[in-house]
Amino acid sequence: MADMVRAHARDLRRATDTGKRVEYLAFTLGSQIYAVPIQHIAEILKPPPVTEIPRAPRNVVGIISVRGKLVTVIDLRRRFGLIEAPFDRSTRILLSDTGDDEPIGLLVDEVIQVYRLSEQEIEPAAALGGDQPAYILGIGRQDDVLLVLLELKSLIES
């Protein structure tokens, strides 16, 4: 009970003193947690059979059919230069929805939860120092969790 009250108070405080909040969907790749604005994710899929495309760009895992539409799936591990991991029970494909662009499937290790971050909880990418790629929005911090916030459009295009 005390926990719930405290949590509620925390939520209230956040809602009142920090104003606008954005929801982020967090997922893991290896040991790192990443998050993308949830309004850009249309769906979370358990991976159907993926048809590989010979001679496709390296990041592309292949294509899947989502209710009759072909969707290109990219492996975020390959995208970030991590070692590829075999599919397991927690592997998911995030279906992007960035408006005008065609939907893209993003292969991730595991989907964790949704974070509601206020502006105060987000540090700009420059805080990481050096030149950061355009697809990194910034770093989110909440309750000792560190999230690398990603911008989908430039992530997909680059």
Add this chain to the structure above:
Amino acid sequence: MADFGFESSDRKEEFFSEAQEIVDALGKLLLDVEVTVAESRVDPDVINEMFRAVHTLKGIAGLFGATRMSGMSHELENILDDVRMGRLDLTAAVLDLLFRAVDLYTHILLFERGDAPDPEHQIAALLSSFARVTQPDEAPTSNIFTQFDLDPGLFGVLTEYEEHRLKSNIESGLALFRLRVRFSLMVLDSALEDLKKKAKPLGEIITYLPAPSTDESDFENLELDILMASKCPTSLIETTLSIEGLVVNPVLRRVGGAPPPKHGPPKSNTPLPKIGGAPSMPPPTIAGPPRLPRDLIPDSVATPAPSRKSSRPGSRHSLTPAGGAGQAAQFVGKSAAQTTVRVDIRKLDRLMTILGELAIVRSAVGRLAERFRGSVEHRELGGDLHRLHRTFERHLGQMQNGILEVRMVQLGPVFDKLQRGLRAISREYSRPVNLVITGQETEIDKLIVEELSDPLMHMVRNAFDHGIEDLEDRIKVGKPEVGTVALNAFQKGNHVVIEVEDDGRGMDPKLIIASAIRKGVITESESGEMSARDAYRLVFVPGFSTKAVVTDLSGRGVGLDVVKTNISRLGGIVDITSDVGIGTKMTITLPVTLAIINVLIVELAGRSFAIPLASVEEAFVYEPARTRNVEGREVLSLRGQSLPICNLLKLLHLNTFDDEGRKYYVVTVAVGIRRLGLLVDRLEGQQDIVIKPLGRSLKAVRGFSGAAELGDQRVALVIDVAAIVEEVLAGDQGRYLAIAGDGRG
């Protein structure tokens, strides 16, 4: 250009397609008119229809803020009005300009879509050319009417157009008649329409006016006074029109022939000829009888569009609904508008996708039925399910055919465009040519039609430029002076065949081969084995052109190879037959539809791939012993021909774990003149698939034209045979010609 909001994009699309339809119709009318001009009998109805088409274009262009279009339409309207009124003769020069206007309309539409530069200057140029040819005929209106015993008050109510029609009919020696009919108000529209139809073969109805009724108490019926020109005798008119209560009276020519005074009606005349037995008709009054409700006169029977110049006081224009809307309805109403709908093809694609899904569900149900039938306790259930499944399958097939049918459009509009194009080049080069068209009603997938007009235009130009000889040459060999290009289309099974045929000089295989050797396309030794048929195929090789003189039209070395590439992209093939001195025939064979294709499913390193069956010639077991290595390429001898072999595994960089003990198959594919044997692991069978494009992120990937679902969630890539053949055989063009014994190219 108006600011189209996002939500109005559908309406914008509708505007484009409607406008394009009208422009196409206008082009067709123009071709009709050209024929009638040549035979010096211009059908005024066709001119009117053109006028209305332009008027409608002006109306809808105004509505959508397409100012270039409405501006040009406004000017064209004036010009066509002058033609209608006989103020301007339809000379060849005027016709040329009208044809140019039709093409310019298409350009304007492209511009409005943002696909073409602003045609402002072309419009200005066209309009100034029009200004040069349209010096209005200032001859005073001759008083030809006064030869007739007509009520002068009548002229007060004739529109300028009607007056012109009356005049031209009298000038061509027709007699005039006054008809009196009585129609029920309830059926006035259809009765008038019917009357016009019946009268058409006899002559022309100049005008009809509501006549004051002879029976004041009769509110059910309306009497009409009709002025008609005809060369038929009274009795024939009576019997042909066969309307109850019809009275036909010839309008007498004045005796003596002395022309009456030029101005003012002759006073001695009775206003109207007496109708035997019937009470005399009072002259139609200017104000018109009050009892004719506006909406009872349909647009199509009312006078043609109000002309800008006929603003005589009291003319009957008030009877026609004014404004663009009415005119638009009138034009569209010509074809059965009420029973047709315009559909965005993407909507049909969506339906097709859903149908593809249903087909997958169907096959799952089928598998389930089989499983039940195989089990002891569910056999009966399995039988029922199996029957249901069969019914489902049948209806699904019907639905698929239904949707495919909706996608079908006639080739007519494409042929009309070709006709206009050929006409333009024929005039430009002052070399007359006949175009004979058959089978324009042949139907083909809308998407194919859109890709077809450019290659066809090229072939027609090619026939004109390379085929048809100069006048002197034709006379020398005793051919008709005017050359003929024929366009024939017909359906043959699941394919549509289009032939472009000319009666020109034909193609000499020896000259082609010589030229090919000179250009290094083939070697001397290869040429020795070539048949005439193989030689014709050489003209499709890039950079090949035989005519010595390069002209604007064709012969620039780009052309037929592009034609061939475009046609093969549509899954079609091009073939040539020719007789020296007699002519050349190029034949395009295309699938009826692109939406569903029949494919051969093959397995390669555990993955399924689809190869369009249209490109597959045969498949057989691979025997390494029969191959040899020629210049680093594995080549198989097959019935005396060399077939280059492509190991898809290597080409596509596919990894496989067990390379040993596999049984290979060779699938022979052909694209135009080239053949290639593809090595695959296994043949799975053939299937109808709905092909879907790969996403934009994969557009750089070569070798696949799309993918398709095979059921059980599996997706197979569809091999782009043309691209693979191109990739593998690039560099040795012409070396491995597809010389199939069965005559396929």
